[in-house]
Amino acid sequence: MAAPVLNLSGVTKYLGNFALKDLSFSFPAGYIIGLIGTNGSGKTSLLHLLSGLYRQDQGIVQINGKSYPQDEKILHDELGFVFQEQLFDRRQTLSENAAFYGKYYSSYSQSDFHSFCRDFELQTDNRYRTLSKGEELKFQFAFALAHHPKLLLLDEPTANFDPQFRSRFLKCLKDFISDGRHSIVLATHLTADLDRIADYLLYLENGRILLASDIESMREQYRIVTGESYKIRLLPAELVIHTEPGEFGARAIVRHRHWVKYDRELAVTSPTVEDLMYFLTKRRHKK
Amino acid sequence: MTAKIICDYFFTFSREKLRIYLKQFNNWWGSLYLLTIFPVLMRLLETPETAARYYAVVIPLIWAVTVPQLMPFKLTKIQYLCPLTERERKTYLTGMYCLRIAFPTLLHAAFRLPLIAAGWTNLTETCFELLFFICFSICVNVNPATPKMSEKHPLRYISVWLILSSIYGAFCIVGYLFVITGCSRSTSLLIGSLFLAIQLPLTIRMLFYLKHAITLSLRYENS
Numbered sequence: 001m002a003a004p005v006l007n008l009s010g011v012t013k014y015l016g017n018f019a020l021k022d023l024s025f026s027f028p029a030g031y032i033i034g035l036i037g038t039n040g041s042g043k044t045s046l047l048h049l050l051s052g053l054y055r056q057d058q059g060i061v062q063i064n065g066k067s068y069p070q071d072e073k074i075l076h077d078e079l080g081f082v083f084q085e086q087l088f089d090r091r092q093t094l095s096e097n098a099a100f101y102g103k104y105y106s107s108y109s110q111s112d113f114h115s116f117c118r119d120f121e122l123q124t125d126n127r128y129r130t131l132s133k134g135e136e137l138k139f140q141f142a143f144a145l146a147h148h149p150k151l152l153l154l155d156e157p158t159a160n161f162d163p164q165f166r167s168r169f170l171k172c173l174k175d176f177i178s179d180g181r182h183s184i185v186l187a188t189h190l191t192a193d194l195d196r197i198a199d200y201l202l203y204l205e206n207g208r209i210l211l212a213s214d215i216e217s218m219r220e221q222y223r224i225v226t227g228e229s230y231k232i233r234l235l236p237a238e239l240v241i242h243t244e245p246g247e248f249g250a251r252a253i254v255r256h257r258h259w260v261k262y263d264r265e266l267a268v269t270s271p272t273v274e275d276l277m278y279f280l281t282k283r284r285h286k287k
Numbered sequence: 288m289t290a291k292i293i294c295d296y297f298f299t300f301s302r303e304k305l306r307i308y309l310k311q312f313n314n315w316w317g318s319l320y321l322l323t324i325f326p327v328l329m330r331l332l333e334t335p336e337t338a339a340r341y342y343a344v345v346i347p348l349i350w351a352v353t354v355p356q357l358m359p360f361k362l363t364k365i366q367y368l369c370p371l372t373e374r375e376r377k378t379y380l381t382g383m384y385c386l387r388i389a390f391p392t393l394l395h396a397a398f399r400l401p402l403i404a405a406g407w408t409n410l411t412e413t414c415f416e417l418l419f420f421i422c423f424s425i426c427v428n429v430n431p432a433t434p435k436m437s438e439k440h441p442l443r444y445i446s447v448w449l450i451l452s453s454i455y456g457a458f459c460i461v462g463y464l465f466v467i468t469g470c471s472r473s474t475s476l477l478i479g480s481l482f483l484a485i486q487l488p489l490t491i492r493m494l495f496y497l498k499h500a501i502t503l504s505l506r507y508e509n510s
Contacts, residue, residue, distance in 0.1 A: 053367055053507040076370035087365040100291070104369040 003065065005029040005151055005183040006050070011059030013049055018207060020045055023059070025212040027200050029150075030180035032173060034198035034215070035187040036277055042207040043187040044084075047153050050185065051081055064150060077106050080144030080152045082137055090129035097128055098143050105147035113146035120165070134160040141169070145176070152176065152184045158193050170197050191273040201273060203280065210280055219270040223256045224279075227266035236260065242283040253279035288375065292382040295358070296390065318349050336407045343398035344416070344457055351391035351424045367507040380501045388424040395420045415476075416457050418483060422490040423453035429493060429500075449489055456482035 004026045011023040020042050027033050035043050048054045049061060052068045052075060061067055066075050088097040094117065095110075102108035117124050120138045131139060137157045144152060152173075158166050174197060176182050188194065194201065194215075201218060203211035211218070222241075225232055229250040232243055239260065243252040253271060254260075262268045271279070322345065326332050331341040362376060396417060402408045429446040456479050503509045 048507075051368060053364070055506070055508070073370045073372055076368060079368075081368060083364075085364060087363070087368070089363075101365060101369055104371060106370075 003029060004062070005031075005064055006033070006185070007060075007062040007065075009060045011049070011056045011061055013045065013054055013056050015045060015054070018042070018045070020049065020207040023209055025202060025209065027183070027202075029064070029183050030177055031199035032177060032184045032186060032197050033200040033202055034191075034194035034273065035185055035202050035204070036189070036191060036194065036273065037204035037210075038281060041204040043204060044155055045207070046204065047081075047083075047155050047185065047187060051079060051153055052076065077147075078150040080147065080149030082140040082144060082152070082154045082157045084155055086128075086136065087140065088128050088143075091127065093125050093127055094122060094131075094139050095124040097139075098124075098146065102143070102147060108147040110146070112148075113142055116142035116145050119168075134162065134165070137161070138165070141172075145172075150182055152182070154184065154186045154188075156188050157186075158188055158190050166193070173197055191277060194273045198273070201276075203277065205281065211276070215273070218276060221256060222271045222276065223254050223262075224251065224269045224271045224275050225254055225262065225266050226251045226269075227263070231263045231266055234263065242279045244279075244282065253283075288378055289382065292379060292386060295383065296354070296386050318353075321345050321349065336405075339402055339405075340407060343395065343402060344420075347391045347395035347398065347420065348423065348454070350394060351387075351420075351427055354387060354391075355428050361504055361510045362507075364507070367510075373505050376505050377501060380504060384428065384497065384501070387428050388421060391424050392417060392420055412476075415479060415483065418487070419453045419457040419479075422486050423450060423457070425490055425493055425497070426450045426453065429497065445489065446493060449486060449493065452482055452486060456486060 005028065007026045008023050011020065013020040018040070023046070035046065037043050045054065049056060050063065052072055055068060063075055064078060068075065088101070092100070095114070098113045099110055102110060102113065114124060117139070120142055122135060122138055122142065128136075128139070137160050141154075141157065158169065161169055170193060173184055173186070177184060186194070186198065198215055200214050201211060202209065213221075225235070227249050229243075229245060232240070232250050232252045235252075235254060239255045239257065241253045241255060243250050253275065322342075326338065326341050326345075330337075332338045362380065366376065366379065396413075399408065399413045399416070403410065403413060426446040426449040
């Protein structure tokens with residue numbers, strides 16, 4: 001297994017009434033980590049923690065083996081980010097903004113920035129304040145790529161992109177990690193994107209980890225079973241995590257075991273990220 | 288860094304921000320009152336000398352009050368995300384703060400020069416007034432500089448008193464002792480000096496507080 005890009009151990013961060021509690025996970029470099037969770041589950045807070053904006057109250061945060069605050073400058077040099085807020089100077093043009101903030105990065109290239117802007121159809125002489133939300137995120141993305149970071153932190157960027165650009169964006173992310181040395185943390189509600197590109201999944205709820213694993217083994221671990229309710233009830237009870245009655249039968253998520261024989265009339269499929277998110281949240285609320 | 292500090296300070300007056308600022312009733316009418324109605328009520332426009340002395344104080348004063356309201360004194364989020372060292376962040380904040388005090392004070396001094404040339408004021412008065420003005424500029428920036436963590440710090444409340452007493456002291460010095468009417472020039476100067484004797488140590492204490500506030504602001508979650 002490659003060296004971990006993210007290594008968190010017993011991390012707790014109190015933020016007023018909310019807290020990220022006892023977060024422990026480790027992900028190898030060279031992959032896309034999907035960060036999912038309901039609204040207010042702590043996705044953005046976790047990204048703030050990873051980007052050094054917040055400091056943990058307890059535990060250890062390591063990124064590429066380095067930690068805040070002692071390695072802050074090196075870590076920030078290796079991090080790229082796309083956040084929801086307006087980060088840059090509204091009075092300046094895209095080119096001026098990128099040149100100004102780019103000079104703080106050791107590997108920033110203005111020509112790469114212009115090249116990414118051309119690819120993303122951004123006018124670099126436009127003022128930052130004139131950009132739409134989607135364009136603003138594109139600009140942040142172009143800037144992040146232009147300083148060649150090792151880890152990209154993306155906070156729900158895709159929701160604001162048009163479908164054409166979204167496909168290109170996902171392809172860019174794939175290209176970014178293709179050398180096995182770069183990694184991405186992508187927080188999103190659009191789970192279909194994660195089905196397409198994510199390798200690992202981190203599912204947060206109320207500031208706690210509900211699930212942290214690679215997507216393939218998660219798909220292997222669970223099955224979605226659809227069919228007559230009584231046939232689902234015949235499955236071993238300890239394996240059925242949650243059943244949802246429908247109009248013409250029921251739908252359930254079950255722990256998959258190779259020895260389990262499913263009734264032929266039941267439709268058995270591997271769960272999508274959305275299925276996992278939906279059923280696991282339902283189960284938790286039921287508890 | 289210096290260029291960024293200067294650029295951030297002087298380009299703060301964007302139309303957009305100014306519109307929001309002017310929409311706030313107190314800001315607009317307060318400035319208008321000080322520029323027009325107050326000098327008429329106090330008969331400060333009767334001679335060119337009193338008018339010039341009055342506006343030499345009030346215009347830099349309005350500038351010094353307006354800037355902190357237009358531009359909150361803190362680092363932007365990207366400045367916390369960029370690979371800047373704490374020292375660089377501190378340089379930016381300290382530089383920005385110094386400029387906020389230095390520029391209105393210089394403006395004030397520039398307005399006083401023609402008055403000295405015309406013989407309408409002397410160097411002693413000017414020095415006194417500049418000291419009051421520095422105290423005022425320091426204190427007027429205290430609240431915008433206060434990070435979340437020290438919002439209930441008692442010095443914040445003292446700063447309001449210091450701002451008012453700076454104005455009062457400055458008016459004593461220039462001879463507009465409108466509260467104690469008929470006061471002689473030397474009595475005015477004496478009262479002004481007493482004010483300054485109390486004001487200066489408190490303002491120096493305020494500077495230490497600001498240093499602490501700047502240190503706290505170096506971390507995003509405190510800002």
